[in-house]
Amino acid sequence: MPDPNPAALDFLLSRRSRPAKTLRAPAPTREALQPLLQAAARSPDHGKLEPWRFVVIEAGAMPRLADLAEARARALELDESDIAKARAQFDQGVLAVAVIEVQKPSDKIPAIEQSYSAGAVCLALLNAALASGWGANWLSGRVSHDRTFCETGLGLAPHERVAGLIHIGTETTAPPERPRPDLDAITEWVSR
Structure with missing residues (x-):
């Protein structure tokens, strides 16, 4: 018989x-963030490659990244609403952790599985923050896929990319409920 953890399942x-x-x-201090990063680093990682790393974006870096996001949006000739959106997550942010996918050469572990592992790290960090009582959200957006922004703003190497930006802080309002998937519509049972 399994040893259930009803509190963990209820949380999920x-x-x-x-x-x-x-x-x-307030956002988590460096000390308070450490166990959240440790929890995220326990994500599935086939081959023990650690195909990810963290860039912690503290409040002092947010204005610089907001300015860079705007400059990149203007260079790409985006409309004003997209420019505002590019800035917003940094103008409003108090702390974010960029989960950086770092593909590692491997004959055994395909690149896609390394991408899945980086995504698992994003979700684990999000859930660790929420379980610790913080408000958190996983964002990406255009800036996450803009090489100039990533290399200039976050110091990424050419072989690295942003898997997600996990914003963490104190929630100011109750989160809205949203529709959830219809399990019957997305589940197929295979018995033989």
Whole structure:
């Protein structure tokens, strides 16, 4: 018989991300963030490659990244609403952890499995933050895929990419409920 953990299952069945625009200071200190990063680093990692790393974006870096996001959006000739959106997560952010996918050469572990591992790290960090009582949200957006922004703003090497930006702070409003998938519509049972 399995040894159930009803509290953990209840948390997973009821968890909800907090909209990043509703997160405010205080954010976790470096000391408070350490166990969240440790929890995220325990994600599935076939071959023990550790195909990811963390870049912690503290409040002092947010204005610089907001300016860079705007400059890149203007260079790409985006419309004003997209420019505002590019800035917003950094203008409003108090702390974010960029989970960086770092592909490692491997004859045994395909690149896609390394990408899945980086995604698992994002979700584990999000859930660790929520379980610790913080508000958190996993964002990406155009800036996450803009090489100039990533290399200039976050110091990424050419072989690295952003898997997600996990914003963490104090929630200021209750998160909205949203529709959930219809399990019957997305589940197929194979018995033989």
